[in-house]
Amino acid sequence: MSKTYYDPADLRKFGNITEWSEELGTKFFDYYNSVFQEGALTAREKSLIALAVSHTEQCPYCIDAYTKDGLQRGITKEEMMEAVHVGAAIKSGAALAHGVQMMNKVNKLDG
Amino acid sequence: MTKLKTQSLHKRESELANSNRQLEILSNGIFKSGELPKFKDKITEIGQFPLRPKKLEILQINLGYMCNQVCSHCHVDAGPDRKEIMTKKTMQQCLEVIKNTGAHTLDLTGGAPEMNPNFRWFVEEASKAGIKDFIVRSNLTIIRANKKYHDLPEFFKKHNVHVVSSMPHWTRGKTDKQRGEGVFDQSIKALQDLNAIGYGMPNSSLKLDLVYNPSGAFLPGNQASMEKDFKKALLEDFNIQFHNLFAITNLPISRFLDYLIASENYEDYMFALVEAYNPAAVANVMCTNTISISWNGWLYDCDFNQMLDLKVDSKIKHISEYNEDLLNDRNIVISQHCYGCTAGAGSSCQGSVA
Secondary structure (H helix, E strand, C coil): CCCCCCCHHHHHHHHHHHHHCHHHHHHHHHHHHHHCCCCCCCHHHHHHHHHHHHHHCCCHHHHHHHHHHHHHCCCCHHHHHHHHHHHHHHHHHHHHHCHHHHHHHHHHHHC | CCCCCCCCCCCCCCHHHCHHHHHHHHHCCCCCCCCCCCHHHHHHHCCCCCCCCCCCCEEEEECECECCCCCCCCCCCCECCCCCECCHHHHHHHHHHHHHCCCCEEEEECCCHHHCCCHHHHHHHHHCCCCCEEEEEECCHHHHHCHHHCCHHHHHHHCCCEEEEECCCCCHHHHHHHHCCCHHHHHHHHHHHHHHCCCCCCCCCCCEEEEECCCCCCCCCCHHHHHHHHHHHHHHHHCCCCCCEEECCCCCCHHHHHHHHHCCCHHHHHHHHHHCECHHHHCCCHHHCEEEECCCCEEECCHHHHHCCCECECCCCEHHHCCHHHHHCCECCCCHHHHHHHECCCCECCECCC
16 A cells, blocks of 8 residues: 555556446546537637646646646646636635625624 | 757767667566556557558658757757768669659658758759659758758759658747757748748648647647647747648657656656557558668668667668568567557657548
């Protein structure tokens, strides 16, 4: 057993998830692959969204996968960093917006 | 972060300048332990071993390893310090072959083929043979490198040469990182020179294609999507037009192998190549329709085998004894680097194959 929770080599084994539940695993990967096809959004745009979400979810596998995916698509590091900032802005904004709840509570209890 | 080297592996006396050492690396480690299957086993599964040639379509001639650039991923290990260039005598032997070949495409490469002092004479003579598609692989910067090369676009036009040029990205930073400082600006100027006389323009018969190969340890994206992005960016930013983009996978040999090992990306890259193995690409790999001729006249299944010094498995091994029928009756020599040509949509000097 690995002594760390994350092993980069495990990313290659992601497909093995299907071995212990073929039906659900196959459904997941079919869905996943369909999501990333060209559609109303380009596959390139979807790759950048995935990169931003990978960061807000703090998933190291996803960050590795979508950084590489971006490079393969010719996406520049400037574009990638802007996408990461979009994720970070929403994440921090979401935290800060809860400040209104705190203000409401203060006003109610101590207004 | 890798820093661009200014000398070839040969000049640096790197152990990877030795093709046997490269082949050892490609056969040991993860392939010897069985973590990854050997290329031979993969193509045996689909009944393609031994790999055999189809009709010969392309004669690719390497006029020498001398180049004005030292690109970080060059599979030729080319550079200004490489002195191996084709002699006029070997060129004459090539001309005899060109006159009689059944191939429809002649593909001159290097190094920078234009640096061979007999390059223009050879092009003039070869163009008389009436080959349908006459390609010169030009690195673009050579056109701007010295006054004596400034008229190359006109020379290419005069002989109806099809120009194929490397361009790793539409941005300066990524291009210069791979090919050297200032390469992007010089390449842009050269492309504008070529456009100015009609090369690459819509409906022009003067063909100008670009070659994209990734700047690091990752595979190329979809060729059609990359072409769309390249065309949009080069037109908007520099008013440059071209015909097709060929997306080529970096094969794990020579300077790219050196880079993979030094950056600790070798195993991941080999896993990525094997995972992306596409059986449908095997039938159309370029070694099935190409003969590669080295600067000193030896014959190979492809330019990559040439750099690994894996000569054709045939009685006919040299241009001086060339016999197309005998040569076509051979088994193609393979090793693990061949995974580079069967990954994803496949890869060849003419781009995707599947």
